Amino acid sequence: MSQFALLGKRRFAPFFWTQALGAFNDNAFRNALLMLVAFQMGLGDYTVSLYTNFAPALFIIPFFLFSATAGQLAEKFEKTRIIRWVKLFEIVAMVVAAIGFYTHHLSLLLVVLFMMGMHSTVFGPIKYAILPQALKPAELVGGNGLVEMGTQLAILIGMIAGNALMLVAGVGPLLASGATIAVAVAGYLVSRRIPAAPATAPELKFNWNPFSETARVLRITRADRAVWNAVLGISWFWFFGTVLIAQLPNYTRETLGGDGSVNTLVLTLFSVGSGIGALLCERLSGKRVEIGLVPLGAFGLTVFGVDLYLARHGMAAMRGVDWLTFLHGAGSWRIALDLTLIGVFAGFYVVPLFAFVQARAPREKLSRIIAGNNIVNALLIVLAAGFGLGLGALGLDASQIFLAAALLNIAVAAYIFTLVPEFLMRFITWVLVNTLYRVRADGLQQIPEDGPVLLVCNHVSYMDPLLLMANLRRPVRFVMYYKIFKIPLMSFVFRTAKAIPIAGYKEDAAVLQRAYDAIDDALAAGEVVCIFPEGGLTGDGRIAPFRTGVEKILARRPVTVVPLALRGLWGSVWSRRDSRLHRARLPRRFRARVELVAGAPLEPIEASAEALEARVNELRGDLA
Structure with a gap:
């Protein structure tokens, strides 16, 4: 589904338009005020400069004073009710602005500017906190993109409208006043269509001291x-x-x-x-x-x-x-x-x-x-x-x-x-995967959004962990052969992703035991762990028998298991197709079309090595 389909959904569209109309009014009012001061009040250059530099500071002061209080409001109370009160406050502010525009009462207009700063301060924490409540995880990026696009265009149109309306000879103040009041009313009416967004921390003890609460909010943020x-x-x-x-x-x-x-x-x-x-x-x-x-x-x-x-x-x-x-x-x-x-x-x-x-x-x-x-x-x-x-x-x-x-x-x-190396690690992963492959993912909604999960997948190429990392929404702890873990450049990616190196018992029993302990700790912490039960890359394109390590993991920590299958990787970059022919490992297919398929979750009692091997074989099908 395209992100634009969200504009037809009640759980998103009314909020989108409420936000866009508010951004329009903020900027229409501020630019109309600047035009009034600069061109219609006959003030000297020094006075105009003083007011135009003072105005942005007056707008931003509420963010310092009231952001922490606004954050508490958005946590403790139902969000749409707060939004409607904020939009009513905007209507009052625009009515006061109309009086200021008509009478050229600059002090009154500066009070309105402060009020609009308060309006944005209170709306801000709700603006981004409401999206995860209204959208599915797969819609979060698209929804944020639409909100950012709508905000940018609303700001631009508001700036142009505020300038243009105020400069209309004779009736500029009336036009600017009428437009901003109309938009504020429209914003309130649209906000009444926003579905309920329940409080996320109704038991929160409210702190009215803005200074101590600001310090606490910054500690939480850090x-x-x-x-x-x-x-x-x-x-x-x-x-x-x-x-x-x-x-x-x-x-x-x-x-x-x-x-x-x-x-x-x-x-x-x-x-x-x-x-x-x-x-x-x-x-x-x-x-x-x-x-x-x-x-x-x-x-x-x-x-x-x-x-x-x-x-x-x-x-x-x-x-x-x-x-x-x-x-x-x-x-x-x-x-x-x-x-x-x-x-x-x-x-x-x-x-x-x-x-x-x-x-x-x-x-x-x-x-x-x-x-x-x-x-x-x-x-x-x-x-x-x-x-x-x-x-x-x-x-x-x-x-x-x-x-x-x-x-x-x-x-x-x-x-x-x-x-935070995670940013750079994700960039390297994104570039490599999107340069070398064209990936189609199917069934990934089968992976639970929270709680411990064990993923099992067939192992075709050295790029398998990166392919999974680039396509799974939740962060994943990969269990990988310790020598692959040490590959230059990739080692940075794997370490940053907190991959778990593992070795065979005969190679290094201590590494093996540390791996089992790390897997158990990760699952106990509610994380996602992915293992490749074949124990190595396929040498002929077929899935090798699954080893019993998966059973040992589940015996120690019974968790949900989700089978995954990679399709179409055999013969792509860094698979072993050419190795068995004693030639260099050269890619037969660059920008290969590959698929990642997830099956239905299994209960721990069902997830034997043999059953999981059969399920992954079924998911992979004939497309090696």
Whole structure:
């Protein structure tokens, strides 16, 4: 099923439109306010600059003050009820804004800006915590991609609408007021269609102290190292995006020599690119939470950020050109492509990170972890503003600031991927598997979503663990021959995936015993363990007799067993088809079409070595 089918589902569509309408209104109001201050109130340049720089800070202060409280609300109470109260609050805020627009009462409008910051603060933890409750695991990446796409386009349209409506001569304030109130009302009406999302921690003891609760939320967010570093990655995305968006007006005017229409064009290219990247994540990841896309996204941000600087820097020879004239200029399509691809790779970067946090974080703590994420995001946004202002004060122009951010991205990405090698391991796995194979998976929904599971699979090539790792949604502990475990480069992947090396009793009895102990510990902890009971790669394409080690594992720890079969790998890269002919192991089929099939789960009492061998043979069929 395509991710777009979710837009026809009540469990997703009303939330999607509620979120998109809210993002539209945030940006329509803020840009209408900026247009009012800059062009319609007759204020001096210093006063305009003061207000335009103060406004973003006023919007973001609630994220620091109330995110922790918002996280508690989202955990303790039913989420859709909170959403409806938030949307009613938005209607009140837009009515107050209409009074401010009509009377040109700037202080009142700044109060509304603070109110909209509170609106986003309370909605934020619900926004991402509600998706795992509404979506199936296979829909999580696609749903996040749609939300990110809808948010980006809503932000863009809201910015354009806020600017355009407020600048209509004579009636701008009335048009802006009417539009934002209408959208707020529409958002409330749509929110009433969102299905119930029960509280995930109804017994939570509420802490009204925002400072102590903020400290507690940050401790919860940092409890899981991988989740915390995903949060840091998301916050870095906001840093990078804030630097880019903040510098675009100066870049448009000074480097590109464009007018307001060119500024709208470059914003559109970045936003559309982000939406495309977000939507592509589901296809590239095979509907799994594939954090291997994150290093790819980081790589693209740097490459195209640097190329944006190389494409054009310095001061433009002409000023005030419109968007059509700009596109006809030399090198302009390269700039347009760079801006679009920065957006695409931003989508590759951030969507898997959000999905990873949602999938990995405990459900009863997810809203508070999202609140912690929002606090760190807000801090990085403030630092991004200081970064841009500081480099500007040192004399760097917008294109040079883009270059600095793109180069800094290398250091930040390297830091995150060093702290959590799982990101890089998944990237290596994703690249290798998608380069060498075209995989069709069937029946993987048979694998339970939680609890201990033992997977058994036939063994055809050295790539088997990577193929499984790239296609199974749950993290898997693979049991593998200790000499394969030590293969250069692959050893990094296997160690990071916490694979379990094993040896024969006659080779190394101590390694064998440690393997059995590690398998039992993993199953006791509710993890998924995969073994290849043949004890080695097939030498003739047929499944060898299963050894009784699987029975020893189940005798010690009775758990659900799921049989798997790999089809079509015989003769592909790193199988042993050519070895028996005494020739080099060269691939007979590059980008081979292979299949991974899962059978129905078996109870431990049914899962003898002989029964499992017969079941895997049946699943594999004639396609070796």
